[in-house]
Amino acid sequence: MCARPYDTLAHVYEWLIPDDLLTPTGSAAVFATLLEPLERSARILDCAAGTGQLAVGLAAMGYSVVATDASTAMIQRTRALADAQNVELAALTCSWEELPSRRFEHFDAVFCVGNSLAHAAGHAGRRAALAAMSSLLRHDGLLVVTSRNWETVRSRGSRIELGDRTIERHGRPGLVIHAWTIPDSWEQPHSLDVAVALLDSLPAVTTNYERLTFWPFTHQTLKQDLHAAGLTPCTSTYTSAAERYLITAHKRTESQGPNRNLATAPR
Numbered sequence: 680m681c682a683r684p685y686d687t688l689a690h691v692y693e694w695l696i697p698d699d700l701l702t703p704t705g706s707a708a709v710f711a712t713l714l715e716p717l718e719r720s721a722r723i724l725d726c727a728a729g730t731g732q733l734a735v736g737l738a739a740m741g742y743s744v745v746a747t748d749a750s751t752a753m754i755q756r757t758r759a760l761a762d763a764q765n766v767e768l769a770a771l772t773c774s775w776e777e778l779p780s781r782r783f784e785h786f787d788a789v790f791c792v793g794n795s796l797a798h799a800a801g802h803a804g805r806r807a808a809l810a811a812m813s814s815l816l817r818h819d820g821l822l823v824v825t826s827r828n829w830e831t832v833r834s835r836g837s838r839i840e841l842g843d844r845t846i847e848r849h850g851r852p853g854l855v856i857h858a859w860t861i862p863d864s865w866e867q868p869h870s871l872d873v874a875v876a877l878l879d880s881l882p883a884v885t886t887n888y889e890r891l892t893f894w895p896f897t898h899q900t901l902k903q904d905l906h907a908a909g910l911t912p913c914t915s916t917y918t919s920a921a922e923r924y925l926i927t928a929h930k931r932t933e934s935q936g937p938n939r940n941l942a943t944a945p946r
């Protein structure tokens with residue numbers, strides 16, 4: 680089977696995420712307010728599950744969880760984490776494009792978080808991915824997306840970010856390097872080279888490296904794309920100064936007008 684993006688980084692993913700997202704409990708706690716209205720029997724899809732911290736955290740809270748991801752290595756980690764935590768969930772290698780063919784029962788909520796959506800290939804790919812997520816939601820079901828503020832990322836241009844300290848996971852120090860290639864146009868593929876150098880067996884250094892491709896979008900474009908996918912954007916934490924933001928949208932019903940306006944939503 681050919682390697683997919685994140686199949687290498689899956690093995691060192693914990694060196695790339697902040698301390699508070701390292702546990703299932705911590706990952707689910709980020710979304711506590713959004714989860715409050717959901718019954719504990721609710722069906723939730725995490726469609727960019729990564730190493731499974733959020734999916735396992737939600738399953739441990741009693742939700743009925745399906746975790747999908749395009750990377751088989753990520754899904755293997757999700758399954759291993761679920762086993763280690765003794766929680767039940769379904770974990771499947773499945774890209775957003777493949778979701779509609781899986782014939783899932785509708786979900787009450789779909790999560791596409793951790794800045795994943797930018798990996799959808801361009802405007803058409805993003806709209807197709809959001810349409811696939813929307814098709815799996817029950818009417819009025821909730822979509823949750825988190826994203827970097829790409830306006831800010833692009834304004835900084837191509838650059839290398841060297842970690843200014845080592846990050847310790849499982850007692851192993853690691854140094855992380857990000858190298859951004861930002862082309863002139865929003866529509867061109869952008870790339871992010873990620874290297875995680877593990878320094879635990881000096882003088883040998885084990886380097887895990889991948890070039891990730893992404894297609895950024897503005898907050899405004901994302902709202903339009905959500906709308907085009909049959910979703911009504913609801914709340915957003917976006918500000919022009921924010922590094923990252925969280926946006927929610929609800930699956931529209933035919934009887935609902937086109938706009939349940941963001942202007943009235945909490946930030």
Ligand SMILES: C[S@@+](CC[C@H](N)C(=O)[O-])C[C@H]1O[C@@H](n2cnc3c(N)ncnc32)[C@H](O)[C@@H]1O
Pocket residue numbers: 684685696726727728729730747748749750753773774775776791792793794795798799
């Ligand atoms: C930055 S990671 C975020 C993982 C996780 N949500 C988190 O917060 O840690 C992005 C994830 O999106 C997944 N991904 C990228 N393109 C995808 C696609 N077309 N379909 C499904 N998953 C995809 C990657 O495999 C990766 O696990």
